[in-house]
Amino acid sequence: MNATVSGPLWSDTVAFGNIARPNLIQDIEVDVAIVGAGFTGLWSAYYLKKQAPHLTIAVIDANHVGFGASGRNGGWCSALFPASFNKLAKLFGPDQAKRMHTAMVGNITEIARVIALENIDCDWSHGGTVIAARNRVQLDRARDEVKEHSASGLPANDLEFLSADEIANHANFAGALGGTFTPNCAALNPAKLVHGLAQVVEGLGTQIFEKSPVLQITKHKVSTAKASVNAKFIVRATEGYSPTIKQTRRAVVPVYSLMIATEPLSASFWQKTGLARRQTFSDFRNLVIYGQRTADNRIAFGGRGAPYHFGSQITPQNDLVPEVHSLLEKTLLELFPDVAGSKITHTWGGALGIARDWMASCGLDPETGIAWAGGYVGDGVSTSNLAGRTLADLICGQSSDLTTLPWVNHRSPNWEVEPFRWIGINSALVAVKHADAVEAKHERTSKVNPLLGRLIGE
């Protein structure tokens, strides 16, 4: 297999060139300034405009719409949240944990509603997620997850255990001993969604400024090198890129997730492989992997494993780590050996954002007018929608079911200063890879590696 294009598959599917958006070159005043034109920023603008059409809103991006994780991700629109149900129950009580779960499931219905209403074609397919267990340790993990799920009182049909025969009805994973299925996920093309959303919010009267890096966010003021925006409210929607802004250097760490895409695969491949409803897929290893069958019958497949870069550095070079891309090819072949001989047409990567306590949050400081949302780890496609709806309520002063969810106004601590940050994150990464290597030999490891556990606050 030979790699070809170094860039997201999704970028080829949307027209960037024909939209010329202005740069911010003179001071302006608006009701709401939104920093970042990814899902978080654009969903916030969308729901604000729907709720209060008179508000003047400016979105300011350092690059262009969808430049960040929103234009590069695996396209899992899931109900996954970075903090587990048990962690939420421990922090906020079981009822709040359940409310959060219900809200997350509701995101999928809400996004489906909006894309239908606004005619956003983003290759949506609500097929659920199938996760394979490919060794005995992984199978135990699958069983435990389903047991914990039913013990927590969440709806049983949210997560079902699959035997080896049952998983074969979803996908023909090599060596699958069983696994799980949840209906709570849709596959989508993220670039089509983020660009579609940008056009919708512009249609509602929102201004979007591109190529305008924000240097500082202070009380009611957003400053770039050339101009500033005075605003009653500011939404910081910069996720993994937050360390580029003076006030939020240690709010999250940018951790890279990397992806590959195959060429469109033949009808006979799909006949044998399954995923007929474009179920998103993964397996029960510790190091996250994720895949989807795209609307044009490729596999887009990704995983973590790229190193954290000292000082939270974000550069285009970090998107391409040949060892990680090769490992992704190898892993994909292990899952579906019939991929052998097909071309890998795209390799890419991007930075996602992780808060120190692995707890996503959104909120508003009424004193400064600064709102924020993020820390989604790899689950921001749908969580950002919940953030947008919640921030709109907070900014409009509307108390609602959303504004009392447990992640609202949660404050994560800052990450450690370097070199402790670098040592901690990269050590945990090594430990996770080691756990998978041990488990592949069918030996048992502890459920959450202790080092990783300390890092994610389990």
Ligand SMILES: Cc1cc2nc3c(=O)[nH]c(=O)nc-3n(C[C@H](O)[C@H](O)[C@H](O)COP(=O)(O)OP(=O)(O)OC[C@H]3O[C@@H](n4cnc5c(N)ncnc54)[C@H](O)[C@@H]3O)c2cc1C
């Ligand atoms: C490879 C990869 C795969 C993933 N897969 C999935 C998945 O399958 N499912 C899922 O739920 N999540 C996934 N995620 C995570 C998900 O993509 C993100 O959580 C989500 O897109 C975050 O959206 P956002 O709008 O908050 O941030 P982003 O999309 O990162 O947007 C931030 C924006 O801020 C702009 N910006 C940065 N700095 C500045 C500045 N100083 N001034 C102005 N603007 C600035 C950037 O240009 C960017 O456009 C994945 C992430 C990656 C990288």
